[in-house]
Amino acid sequence: MKTINDILAAIKPTFLQGTLAGQEYPAGTFFTFWNYDSSEEYYSNKPAKLIRYYWVYCYSEDPKELEIDLNAAIKALRSAGYIVEPATDIATDEPTYTGKMITVISMETLEV
Amino acid sequence: MARLKLQFDAWKELGESLDKLGGDLKATTEEALIKSHAAITPGIVAAFGKHNDTGTMMGALRDKSKVEWEGMTASIPIGFDISAGGVASVFLMYGTPRMAPDRKAYNAIYGGKVKKQINEIQMDVFKKAIERAMR
Numbered sequence: 001m002k003t004i005n006d007i008l009a010a011i012k013p014t015f016l017q018g019t020l021a022g023q024e025y026p027a028g029t030f031f032t033f034w035n036y037d038s039s040e041e042y043y044s045n046k047p048a049k050l051i052r053y054y055w056v057y058c059y060s061e062d063p064k065e066l067e068i069d070l071n072a073a074i075k076a077l078r079s080a081g082y083i084v085e086p087a088t089d090i091a092t093d094e095p096t097y098t099g100k101m102i103t104v105i106s107m108e109t110l111e112v
Numbered sequence: 113m114a115r116l117k118l119q120f121d122a123w124k125e126l127g128e129s130l131d132k133l134g135g136d137l138k139a140t141t142e143e144a145l146i147k148s149h150a151a152i153t154p155g156i157v158a159a160f161g162k163h164n165d166t167g168t169m170m171g172a173l174r175d176k177s178k179v180e181w182e183g184m185t186a187s188i189p190i191g192f193d194i195s196a197g198g199v200a201s202v203f204l205m206y207g208t209p210r211m212a213p214d215r216k217a218y219n220a221i222y223g224g225k226v227k228k229q230i231n232e233i234q235m236d237v238f239k240k241a242i243e244r245a246m247r
Contacts, residue, residue, distance in 0.1 A: 018212030025209060032209050036218065055206060055213070091194075091202045093210065101206065 001106060002080045004033050004054055011072050017057060025094050029060035029069045033104075040110075047110050054104040057090060059097045070100055082106050114221055115187040116148050120231040126238040135245035138186075142179045144237040145188040148230045149177055152220070156191060159220035163204055172198030191221050 008014040008031040017034040033056045041049040058073065060066035074084050083105040090099040118127075118141060131137050153175050164170045174189040192198025205221070207213035219226065 015209065016212075017207040017209065020209040021211065023210070030209075032207075034207060034213050036213060036215065057206075057209075059209060090206060091199050093203055093208045 001082075001108065004056065004077070004082070004104065004106075007076045007080055008033065008056065008073055011076065012058075012069050017055070025059065025097060027061070029058065029062070029065050031069075031073065032057045032059070050108045050110055052106045052108075054106070055101055056104050057099055057101045059092060059094075059099045061096055063098050066098060066100060070102070074102065077104055114189070114191040116145055116190050116230065117185065117187045118144060118234055119227070120235045120238075123234065123238065126235070126242065130238065130242050130245060133242060133245035135241050140238060140241040141186050143241075144234040145179050145186060147237060148233050149188050149190055151229060151233055152190070152226050155220045155226065159214075159216045160192075160201060160204060163200070163214075163217075168197040169200040172196040172201075 005014055012029045012031055013026050014031040014033065017032040020032075033054055035052055035054050037053040039051050040047040041051065043049075056073065056077075058066055058070040060069065070087060074087070077084050085103040085105075087100045087102045090101040092099040127137055127141075130140060153173075156173065157170075157175070160173075161170060169192065172193045174191060174193055177189045179186050179188045192201040194202065201217070203211060204214045205218040
C-alpha cells in the first residue's frame with residue numbers, strides 16, 4: 001500500500017502536521033497529515049489486522065483550489081485502498097488560508 | 113461545539129421499554145445526558161486547562177450546559193463554544209501546520225475511553241429508571 005505521504009506529495013507539498021513551526025505556510029495549497037490512532041484486530045490470539053487512523057488536512061489560499069486538490073487526494077487515496085470519510089472544514093491559524101480535513105483509515109492484513 | 117446525545121447501543125429499545133412501563137422518558141433522557149456531561153467535563157478541564165494562557169478558551173467551556181430538545185431528539189452541548197472564544201480547542205485537538213495535535217485533548221472529548229464511559233453512564237440511568245418503573 002502506498003504511503004499517505006507519497007500519495008499526497010504527488011499532488012501538492014506535504015508535511016507532517018506541526019512541522020512548519022516558525023515558518024511561513026507554503027504558497028497556494030498544501031497538505032499535512034497525522035496518524036492519530038492505531039489498533040489491532042486479533043484472530044486465534046494473534047494480531048491479524050493493523051488499522052491506522054489518519055487525519056489529512058488540506059490548506060489553501062484559494063478555496064476553489066482547495067476543493068480541487070482535496071478531491072484529487074480523496075480519489076488517489078481511495079484508489080490506493082484507503083477508506084476516506086467525508087471532508088469537514090477545519091479552522092486555520094493563518095487568516096489568509098482556509099482548510100478542510102478528512103479522516104483516512106488503512107487496514108493491513110498481518111501475517112498470522 | 114460538540115453535542116452529547118443518547119449513544120449507547122440499546123438506547124432505542126430501553127427507551128421503548130421505559131415508555132411502555134409508563135416511565136418518564138423525557139426526564140430519564142435528560143438525566144442520562146446531564147450525568148454524562150458531568151462525568152467527562154472534569155477530564156476536558158484537565159486536558160485543556162494547561163493550555164490556558166489568556167483564559168479565553170477555558171472561558172468558552174460549556175461546563176454548565178442544559179439539555180436542548182429539537183423535536184424528539186435531545187442533546188447537551190459539551191466542550192467549547194467555538195464562537196465564544198473556543199477556537200483554540202480545535203487547534204489543540206487537531207493541530208495546525210505549526211503545532212502537532214494534542215492527543216490527550218482530543219481523547220478528553222472524543223476518545224474511546226470517554227465514549228465507553230458515556231455509554232455506561234447512560235445505560236445505567238435507563239436501566240435504573242426501568243427498574244423503578246417496574247415496581
